[in-house]
Amino acid sequence: MNKINQYMRSWFSWMIFVGAVTCFIAGCKQQQQQDFDNLVFIRQTANNPVVTLALDGGTGTTALTIGSSYTMGATEEVRVDILGQDYLNDFNRRNFTEYQLAPQSAVTLSSRSVAIAAGTALGQENITVTVREWPEYIDGAQYVVPVKIAPASSPVLSGSDVALVLVTKTTVGFAAQNANLPVPVAVFGADANGKPYNNFTFEGRFNMTRAFGVAGNWRSDIFNGCGLQFLVNSEGAIDIRFPSSAFMTTTAKATLNTWYHFAITYASGVVTLYINGELVGQTPYAGLTLSECAITPYATGTGATVSEFRIWKSLRTPRQLRTFVCAVNPSDADLLGYWKLNDGNGNRAMDSSGKNNHLTSSTNIAWVPGVRCPQ
Template sequence: MKRYIITLFVLLGALTACERYDADDHKFGNVVYLNVSQTSPVQLATFSNNRETYDCTLQAALTYPAAQDVRVSLAVDPSLVAAYNARYGTAWPMLDEKYYTLSAPETTIAAGRTVSDVVTLQLRGLMGEGEEQTGALPLDETYLVPVRISGATMDVLRGSDVAYYVVKRSSAITVAAQLGAGNWINFPTLDKYGTNSSAWNGLTAMTYEALIYIDQFATTDAEGLPVNISSVLGVEQYLLLRIGDTNFERQQLQFDGSGSGSQFGKFPGKDATKNLEAGRWYHVACTYDQAARTVRIYVDGQLQSEESGVGIATQSEDNRINLAMRALYDYYLNNPTEDNEKKYGGFVDAYQFFIGKSYDEKRPLNGKIAEARVWSVARTPEQIWENMYNVENPADDPTLLGYWKFNEGAGNTVRDYSMYGNDGVAESDITWPAGIEIPKINETNE
């Protein structure tokens, strides 16, 4: 009996708590607003120059569900452009109406719900017509499209009733992937022997490249344990480009060449003047050449660190660079000879090639990435500088082992644009941030 009384009090307490929550939640009047403007009225709509259309989605929202349908009228309002420019100190014009359309002038938030169906502001005709792109939206010019709630059957939350779309057709890279704790890029085909992986082994030189943006150089993880490394790309304890290390500058690039095909160790030495900054885009690259015995690191296309007379002293078949070592073990499994066991049997526990991960999950990139590449040659300083943001005809170059542009903008598979087709697969869902724009610092305005 006593147990039943206690249970009754618990249930009554829970119900009372719910009533209190509802009452507290409703102590302010219900209002309608635009969901995209809940945190900021400014919405970046930056897209690449090869997009014919670009969709911006929004919904009308309520603070809490209403007992009846709430009708909301929406409109593009050019009269708000002057107010925006005065507030933010800009001089951006209204986008010509031929370049946009609103999918519906009215939407409804059904009774019992807090959001309406999706309404789309579609930017269209962006590339113009024909090969000459007649009438295309001009490149690298910024325009405004203010969308506001023009009417509603409920009170409107002022300040969150307008979304200012800042529209720009950019010549820069406008898509990148967000990686971080619990998410990195795997390459399943590199662990299997075949045409996809064979070119990755038996190398005498190599280059890694990527565009990266570090949101934060984390120093502790969720459990409060130290974090010393941000992994960019490569193979742990073999050939790995990363940022930071134990007893090393947390924000300095480090190229770890501890593998049997390199043996130059950790490069360069600790130097705070070489630290990167959070919150900006960098092109980073590293090269190693066995024959030249030279290792280099580049930042934004410029040589940052170089050392010669390092690495293996004498080249041989036994100390070639293997970036897909597990594929060699897979070859042994399918060709189990004594000689193959001697050569490849030890690769069963070999580390793998990743982007955004190395030893474990506590060394994430914690930022954004685009234009990641692996080459079977040591790229020259001129090649690094000239091709930081694009590689022409990538499928025609056999020395380009892997090329992930990260330009999908959706999904969890990252296409390999090289001839080898080693598509990357994210460990968990990729976030594709809006408003990305990576300026091309190797191009000068004339």
């Protein structure tokens, strides 16, 4: 009997121990779950803090949704503020960005607070950010509005409590067809002709509106620079031909009536081609020298249309190529020439870089109105 009682006591003790451990673990899990789920955040920043706002016609809006990861037990009041230059300076330093602060006088928030009601996980209304273009706005600069949330009692999800509202601008203007615009070698410097060159970028936008090729011509040239012939062949393949008549043979192919951004970089004897900021071809080719260039979308019948041509004395990064499609800051010290090709009349293309490298076409330019960027 004593052995049975001893066994029963041991069994009950073991069950009490197991129950205590189970309750402890369950309590920890519940606490961990509660600690995690109770976080408040801006839903648009779950994967990326940058939220885009496009100015179109001088004004743009975007909506920010504030929520929590699970339904609130009690109503949570969330304050909404716009941060200043100190925050942006720190963000730029940590992320190697060059954002500029949009003036608060150009920004309106629909509300400075929002409530997440008990039993829900979403704010009762979105916060609408409205930005109006201001007189000092510079095309090509990256302006942001840092919007921060501050819940009254709940913690925030780290990294998702600030939305960087990036102010972009939809441009509407002209683009050029049937242009043959020689770019003098003096763009590279007074005594540049024939010298080896390195660390340069040529970039622009093009759109094949009618055909890729015409009878008797297997290609449509878009740009010729320092021996590099950037073209679209009759099957829509995008390529570069070298002075040796060899081709890069890229992976890119054009579609009619679609705008593309291209960029050609040259460094350490390697030519690289990007389409829409993505690398599509790369070929070693040593010995290229500086010479006259030309913007050449004049193949009759193709309807090749061009805009936003630039020459840089530096290598543009893929991120820069993707970000600055529609405009760049014309005062950038590395710009050698910047032709927006939105002049709208005559046969001249004005240089926006401030270096007065204006171009004159040997053909009659057909100016296409109503061209939007982004498309």
